Amino acid sequence: MGKVLMKGNEAIGEAAIRAGCLNYFAYPITPQSEVAEYLARRMPEVGGVFLQGESEVAVGYMIFGAAGCGARVFTTSSSPGISLMSEALSYITCAQCPAVFVNIMRGGPGLGGILPSQGDYFQATKGGGHGDYRLLVMAPASVQEAVEMVMAAFPLAEKYRNPVMILGDGLIGQMMEPVAFPEDLLSEPANKDDWATTGIGNRSGDTPNVVKSLFLDPVQLNNHNLLLKAKYDRMRRDEVRYEAYNMDGDYRVLIVSYGTMSRVCRTAIDSLKEEGLEVAMIRPQTLFPFPEKAIREAAGKEGCRLAVSIEMSMGQMVEDVERSIQGRCPVEWYGKCGGEVPTPEEIVDVVRSMLQK
Amino acid sequence: MGKTFTRPEALKDQHTHYCPGCTHGVIHRLVAEVIDELGIRGRTVGIAPVGCAVLAYNYFNVDFQEAAHGRAPAMATGIKRVRPDLMVFTYQGDGDLASIGMGEIIHAANRGEKFTTIFVNNAVYGMTGGQMAPTTMPDQRTTTSPFGRDVQDVGMPVKMAELLAALQTPAYITRQSVIKPKYINRAKKAIHKAFSYQMEGRCFSFVEVVSTCPTNWGMTPLDAIEWTENTLLSYYQLGDYKTPEPREEA
Amino acid sequence: MQSEVMFAGFGGQGILLSAKILAYTAMEAGYEVVWIPSYGPEMRGGTAYCMVIMGDRPIGSPIVKNPLHLVAMNRPSLEKFAPVVKPGGVVLINSSLIPIRSGRDDVDEIAIPVNEIAIEAGSVRSANIVALAAFVARSGILPVDDLRESVKKEFARKAKLIPLNMDAIDRGVQAAEAG
Numbered sequence: 001m002g003k004v005l006m007k008g009n010e011a012i013g014e015a016a017i018r019a020g021c022l023n024y025f026a027y028p029i030t031p032q033s034e035v036a037e038y039l040a041r042r043m044p045e046v047g048g049v050f051l052q053g054e055s056e057v058a059v060g061y062m063i064f065g066a067a068g069c070g071a072r073v074f075t076t077s078s079s080p081g082i083s084l085m086s087e088a089l090s091y092i093t094c095a096q097c098p099a100v101f102v103n104i105m106r107g108g109p110g111l112g113g114i115l116p117s118q119g120d121y122f123q124a125t126k127g128g129g130h131g132d133y134r135l136l137v138m139a140p141a142s143v144q145e146a147v148e149m150v151m152a153a154f155p156l157a158e159k160y161r162n163p164v165m166i167l168g169d170g171l172i173g174q175m176m177e178p179v180a181f182p183e184d185l186l187s188e189p190a191n192k193d194d195w196a197t198t199g200i201g202n203r204s205g206d207t208p209n210v211v212k213s214l215f216l217d218p219v220q221l222n223n224h225n226l227l228l229k230a231k232y233d234r235m236r237r238d239e240v241r242y243e244a245y246n247m248d249g250d251y252r253v254l255i256v257s258y259g260t261m262s263r264v265c266r267t268a269i270d271s272l273k274e275e276g277l278e279v280a281m282i283r284p285q286t287l288f289p290f291p292e293k294a295i296r297e298a299a300g301k302e303g304c305r306l307a308v309s310i311e312m313s314m315g316q317m318v319e320d321v322e323r324s325i326q327g328r329c330p331v332e333w334y335g336k337c338g339g340e341v342p343t344p345e346e347i348v349d350v351v352r353s354m355l356q357k
Numbered sequence: 358m359g360k361t362f363t364r365p366e367a368l369k370d371q372h373t374h375y376c377p378g379c380t381h382g383v384i385h386r387l388v389a390e391v392i393d394e395l396g397i398r399g400r401t402v403g404i405a406p407v408g409c410a411v412l413a414y415n416y417f418n419v420d421f422q423e424a425a426h427g428r429a430p431a432m433a434t435g436i437k438r439v440r441p442d443l444m445v446f447t448y449q450g451d452g453d454l455a456s457i458g459m460g461e462i463i464h465a466a467n468r469g470e471k472f473t474t475i476f477v478n479n480a481v482y483g484m485t486g487g488q489m490a491p492t493t494m495p496d497q498r499t500t501t502s503p504f505g506r507d508v509q510d511v512g513m514p515v516k517m518a519e520l521l522a523a524l525q526t527p528a529y530i531t532r533q534s535v536i537k538p539k540y541i542n543r544a545k546k547a548i549h550k551a552f553s554y555q556m557e558g559r560c561f562s563f564v565e566v567v568s569t570c571p572t573n574w575g576m577t578p579l580d581a582i583e584w585t586e587n588t589l590l591s592y593y594q595l596g597d598y599k600t601p602e603p604r605e606e607a
Numbered sequence: 608m609q610s611e612v613m614f615a616g617f618g619g620q621g622i623l624l625s626a627k628i629l630a631y632t633a634m635e636a637g638y639e640v641v642w643i644p645s646y647g648p649e650m651r652g653g654t655a656y657c658m659v660i661m662g663d664r665p666i667g668s669p670i671v672k673n674p675l676h677l678v679a680m681n682r683p684s685l686e687k688f689a690p691v692v693k694p695g696g697v698v699l700i701n702s703s704l705i706p707i708r709s710g711r712d713d714v715d716e717i718a719i720p721v722n723e724i725a726i727e728a729g730s731v732r733s734a735n736i737v738a739l740a741a742f743v744a745r746s747g748i749l750p751v752d753d754l755r756e757s758v759k760k761e762f763a764r765k766a767k768l769i770p771l772n773m774d775a776i777d778r779g780v781q782a783a784e785a786g
Contacts, residue, residue, distance in 0.1 A: 063435060064435060068436070175642060176642035177641050198420070208421060210414045211423065212421070
């Protein structure tokens with residue numbers, strides 16, 4: 001399979017097409033506008049749908065409409081835009097429609113900045129809109145992984161009838177790396193005749209399908225939430241993905257880091273190894289469900305004195321790390337946000353000084 | 358003796374939750390009759406708004422999706438773009454469409470999305486309990502304009518049909534009412550036309566229906582009809598505001 | 608083994624493109640590679656810079672404080688990045704626009720009047736290709752012939768520009784050898 005050199009944003013657009021998703025609605029926002037620019041040319045070539053909506057609010061509901069009538073559909077945005085789409089995400093999740101949302105995070109809060117950040121961790125993993133819901137959240141650390149996660153996201157969204165979010169940072173969108181599009185990740189859209197508004201006459205039976213999120217009866221609403229919770233529990237059981245780095249031998253420190261930040265940590269771990277300090281890393285590939293068990297076990301290993309959550313945010317993932325470790329070792333946080341990505345040298349110093357404390 | 362009442366196939370056999378004197382039921386029926394007449398029930402998708410008609414899917418015997426407040430035109434856009442074969446209509450009130458959903462309706466109309474909007478204008482928020490709407494008349498009292506709508510403070514009522522007709526994109530834009538049989542007949546024709554334009558893939562179609570809300574107006578149904586005819590219809594004038602150019606014969 | 612090349616200059620000098628061509632050449636030669644642009648307000652008339660990291664193992668951090676090499680197309684770029692280049696790296700200075708030098712004695716500094724050479728080749732717009740070719744020749748980071756193939760592919764849709772760019776490569780290489 002030949003590799004092509006592609007910018008993350010363009011590769012994400014192409015990956016959706018290669019996964020069998022030919023419907024895209026979006027609104028421009030830096031640093032991910034190249035996805036829309038790419039698909040504005042590419043969708044007509046493959047007979048797909050491209051539409052630039054009037055706002056992220058509207059785009060959220062274009063996605064809802066298209067997903068509700070059974071189509072495979074996705075959008076891409078960046079942090080402030082995802083905030084605006086979060087209303088629709090709440091509705092879509094309640095109405096149990098599959099869709100894929102890509103967030104190429106930039107610095108926040110507010111208008112923030114346009115440089116890489118991971119400040120939307122809470123928003124993505126705890127349900128950014130109102131009500132009790134979760135998204136299945138995957139965090140790529142390379143352009144190739146972004147491609148594979150986007151391609152895997154569509155069947156996962158259909159399996160759970162729940163939106164899937166790809167949470168990348170600005171660097172994932174902006175950088176170019178060689179990529180291949182695995183042909184085995186092309187999937188057939190699931191049959192949705194049992195619930196989607198495909199038109200009564202286009203399927204067997206004569207019962208209208210209704211895609212809705214209103215449950216005025218409190219018992220019904222509670223039951224519906226229990227049904228959603230059961231799905232999230234299934235995700236926790238079946239969909240956890242993570243990568244372990246330098247965990248074969250003994251180690252004194254466990255780093256938990258994801259996305260671009262984890263690559264910086266990998267380089268720092270290599271440097272520390274040369275100096276004789278063994279540091280292991282768990283890189284969550286799914287942020288929800290979170291690899292709680294793997295982190296707990298890794299932190300509990302004899303000789304591990306410290307766990308550090310290293311993130312481009314002001315201490316968000318560290319809460320999940322603490323929750324996972326349950327006191328088996330001390331947990332520290334290090335991070336920066338606003339666009340400056342910590343360097344490997346910085347991480348080396350941080351780990352050393354934390355150990356000396 | 359012949360049948361005196363039949364229910365359109367596109368309506369379910371359901372008791373109404375709408376108030377006495379409310380015209381939603383009439384408008385539901387007109388839309389359902391048109392769906393039957395055009396034979397499109399099997400490929401129609403309605404979008405319910407937030408407002409009294411949020412439960413429209415309890416009455417219509419077609420596929421339905423339920424929108425967030427004001428977002429129905431964006432949802433309809435999503436459906437129509439990915440499934441142009443489906444016949445899509447939004448059913449929206451004046452708080453939903455003319456206030457929180459102003460952006461979505463204008464842009465959908467301006468893109469010329471090929472769906473139909475039924476816009477029920479009764480000059481007040483219904484389901485939330487009679488608050489002021491963008492369409493509330495000058496000096497009209499509502500729960501949030503207890504001394505009457507002060508146009509110096511909150512501006513004049515919005516005329517949606519005129520506003521949308523000002524867009525350059527071709528469309529079918531009309532204002533009708535259903536408070537008396539003569540209006541109902543005209544409204545039915547307009548709704549038929551609106552769905553026909555959609556079937557032909559011609560243009561966006563928009564039928565504003567000036568309606569009543571006796572409960573929130575604090576009137577009897579009869580007084581409500583009279584107030585509608587005398588006050589609302591003199592401000593919200595009925596008629597076609599825009600029609601697409603006749604098709605050139607091939 | 609990993610090499611990092613920082614390309615820096617004004618927006619509009621073709622910084623991102625020459626970095627992309629180098630990244631593409633590295634990929635075709637079987638290396639792992641990452642191309643990381645600066646993006647945002649800098650794009651608009653200010654300084655543009657772009658890092659290419661290539662190596663024989665998967666690239667870890669895309670953030671590199673000390674690149675191995677620098678291709679500086681204007682003065683602010685040289686001033687900003689010359690102090691952080693690793694000892695032993697190549698520092699290529701576009702002497703058409705930069706009257707100063709790096710002030711480093713532990714790097715392989717080479718000053719080339721890139722703009723003038725590009726004008727001789729037929730267009731000042733090929734300055735980025737002249738600089739890229741000179742850098743590749745001087746550093747030996749990749750074979751110059753591989754670079755030629757990449758440039759041909761990059762300009763495949765604007766084939767009439769290929770002879771100009773081939774000429775620019777030749778002149779860049781000559782300048783590097785003379786320097």
